[in-house]
Amino acid sequence: MSNDLDESLRAAxxxxxxxxxxxxxxxxxxxxxxxRPPRGPLPPPGHPGWRWPSAVLAIALLVxxxxxxxxxxxxxxxxxxxRRQLIEALQVTSEKLDLAYRVVNEQEHTENGS
Amino acid sequence: MSQPSDTSExxxxxxxxxxxxxxxxxxRAQQRSVYSLALRMLxxxxxxxxxxxxxxxxxxxxxxxxxxxAHLGFWLRRVTANRAIDRLRREPRAQMLPLEAADGVADExxxxxxxxxxxxxxxxxxxxxxxxxxxxxxxxxxxDPTDIARALSMSIHTVKSHLKRSLAALRKGIDxxxxxxxxSST
Amino acid sequence: xxxxxxxxxxxxxxxxxxxxxxxxxxxxLLLPNFDSLTGKxxxxxxxxLDSTLLGLAASFLDSSKPDDAATMQVVSGLRGxxxxxxxxxxxxxxxxxxxxxxxxxxxxxxxxxLVQVHSKEQANVDIYISVDHGRANGLAIISSEPxxxxxxxIVGSIDLKxxxxxxxxxxxxxxQLPDGQ
Numbered sequence: 001m002s003n004d005l006d007e008s009l010r011a012a013x014x015x016x017x018x019x020x021x022x023x024x025x026x027x028x029x030x031x032x033x034x035x036r037p038p039r040g041p042l043p044p045p046g047h048p049g050w051r052w053p054s055a056v057l058a059i060a061l062l063v064x065x066x067x068x069x070x071x072x073x074x075x076x077x078x079x080x081x082x083r084r085q086l087i088e089a090l091q092v093t094s095e096k097l098d099l100a101y102r103v104v105n106e107q108e109h110t111e112n113g114s
Numbered sequence: 115m116s117q118p119s120d121t122s123e124x125x126x127x128x129x130x131x132x133x134x135x136x137x138x139x140x141x142r143a144q145q146r147s148v149y150s151l152a153l154r155m156l157x158x159x160x161x162x163x164x165x166x167x168x169x170x171x172x173x174x175x176x177x178x179x180x181x182x183x184a185h186l187g188f189w190l191r192r193v194t195a196n197r198a199i200d201r202l203r204r205e206p207r208a209q210m211l212p213l214e215a216a217d218g219v220a221d222e223x224x225x226x227x228x229x230x231x232x233x234x235x236x237x238x239x240x241x242x243x244x245x246x247x248x249x250x251x252x253x254x255x256x257x258d259p260t261d262i263a264r265a266l267s268m269s270i271h272t273v274k275s276h277l278k279r280s281l282a283a284l285r286k287g288i289d290x291x292x293x294x295x296x297x298s299s300t
Numbered sequence: 301x302x303x304x305x306x307x308x309x310x311x312x313x314x315x316x317x318x319x320x321x322x323x324x325x326x327x328x329l330l331l332p333n334f335d336s337l338t339g340k341x342x343x344x345x346x347x348x349l350d351s352t353l354l355g356l357a358a359s360f361l362d363s364s365k366p367d368d369a370a371t372m373q374v375v376s377g378l379r380g381x382x383x384x385x386x387x388x389x390x391x392x393x394x395x396x397x398x399x400x401x402x403x404x405x406x407x408x409x410x411x412x413x414l415v416q417v418h419s420k421e422q423a424n425v426d427i428y429i430s431v432d433h434g435r436a437n438g439l440a441i442i443s444s445e446p447x448x449x450x451x452x453x454i455v456g457s458i459d460l461k462x463x464x465x466x467x468x469x470x471x472x473x474x475x476q477l478p479d480g481q
Contacts, residue, residue, distance in 0.1 A: 005281060005288075006253070011226045012234035013254035018149035022163055023141050026170040030137065033171055075356075082357035085347045089381045090374065092345060093452050096443045100425040103417040 122183035130177055137177075141170050144187065147255060148194050154250050155198035157239050165201070169194050191255055192265040195247040199266075202243040230288070237287040241280055248276040249284075325379070326410065327430040327438020327455045332401045334384055337449070340393050341386040349381045378456035385450040394449045399442065402451055406440055422446050429458075 122143065128136030148169055153162035172193060173180070180186050238249055247266060251257045257265065259273045266273070338344050349357065358375050361368035386394065406413070406428045415427040423445045430438030441452040 005285060008226070008230060009234060009238075009249070009253040009284070010256075012231040013150075013154065013238065013250060015146045015150035015254060016153065017146055018163065018166065020142075022145050022149060022166060023138060025163070026141050026145075026167050027134070027138050029167055029171050030134075030174045033174070076360075078353075079356045079360040082349060082353045083360040085349055086354070086357040086371070086375065086381065088345060089347045089349065089383045089452070090371065092347075092383050092385055092450060093381075093441065093454065096425060096441045096450055096452060097427070099423060099443060100415050100417050100427055100441075103419040103423060103425060104415070106419065107417070 122186070126180065126183055126186060130180075137174060140186070144190055145170075147187070148190050150254060151191060151194045151250055152198055154235070154238065154254065155195070155243070155246060156201065161201075165194065165197060169197065188261065188265065191251060191257065195251060195265060199243045199247055233288060233291050234284065237284050240287075241283065245276040245280045248273055249280045252277060325455065326432050327453075328380060329382070329402060329405050329438075329440055329451075329453045331382060331384060331451065331453065332398050334386065334398060337386045337394055337398075340388060342389050343387040345383055345385040347381065347383040351379045354378055354380065374459075378454060378458070380453075380455035382453040382455075383451070385448065387448045389447070391446040394444075399444060399449070402440075402442060406442075411438075411440070 122140075125136050125139050125143070129140050145166060149162055149166045152165040152169075153159060156162050156165060169190060173186075173190065180189060238246060241249060244266070248262055251262045251265060252259070259270050259277070262273045263270045334346075338346075354375055358372055361372050361375075363369050363372060388394070403426075405411070406426075410432075411428045411430050413426060413428050415425065417423075417425050423443070425441065425443045428440040428442075429436050430440070436458050437456065439452070439454040439458045441450070443450040443452075
């Protein structure tokens, strides 16, 4: 029974012919597939196959540079603003310390004078 | 499975040298096997043609990696079976469709029971993708279990297990169909 | 008073106490929102420099320039500078309740009052220092003049001598503090 089934399967699963149409379609597709030659893993420099990857790489590089430039600009703006605020804060602090010292001084002079 | 011959080796050498007509001859020599495997895996002529076309295009791109005519035959069956399994996994609804092309696509062997042949093709088409590939590589392509294991990246034990279970399922299906036939004729 | 009334009073106090106890590091004050004063004032200064912004500001100072180098000396060791200053065109338009909110935080043992002065022109300046294990980790100045109200809070290790070194730089007035004070 096992051998019978094996033979029946072989008979049932005999390969079928797709016809000449498939060969024609395959050869047309191969001809259209000009981005890769039949040999070699990568196209040579200057080959049209490099156009798209090169364009994508160039755009990615430009976007990256623009983002880095923008980030650097933002950081500089924030840094300069922080520096301005720091100096202003130190000015205010000094003014108030000075005011306190002047008042103490005035009071001492007044007490000494009276 | 077509056996490698001097002609196949020569065709391969010429195709490797970049001769387009030689590549065309290689396609002609191998298309029957690739197309049949794709058809019985996918159960649809159009899908089978598309898959066969993709496989040959991939072959054209990777021709430099093909070492011999025997390697070429093995490579084509391996790529076709694995691509078909991947496609069926991506489209689960297509997995269990009966072979649309089961009728009239094969020249039945002389003396074979056409009804049994048709039933077997339908039953094979109803197997899950991986066991279906194992059965087709064994009985359609005549690969031995060692080569099937290499082609589908699985152990020989797994191949034998798939074959055993698939044959049991096919036998059960044939018996059930035979009983239906007896029941309907009485 | 009802239990609900007690609860209504207790909750904000507990929230404030919890924020004071947990949220702010030693030497840092919880400054009230002075938004209402912004509309009344003719000039306002609102500076919040946490440790990140102080680090960023310091990275934009040039150590080869004497002015910047002196500022770097002052900033090193600081963890924050917070300034709120409002100038008005009429006398005392600011609410004393807001000032009291700050003063209530400046209590021993965390804070010690260094100076409290009242001038004839009604300028009041209080200077507090926060000390932990013998080290100053915060400075607070509350200055209320008839037409100006200022709060300064510096967090971190403060060296008044270094601040003194900034005299005459960036428009910082000549401090009349004697050396070493």
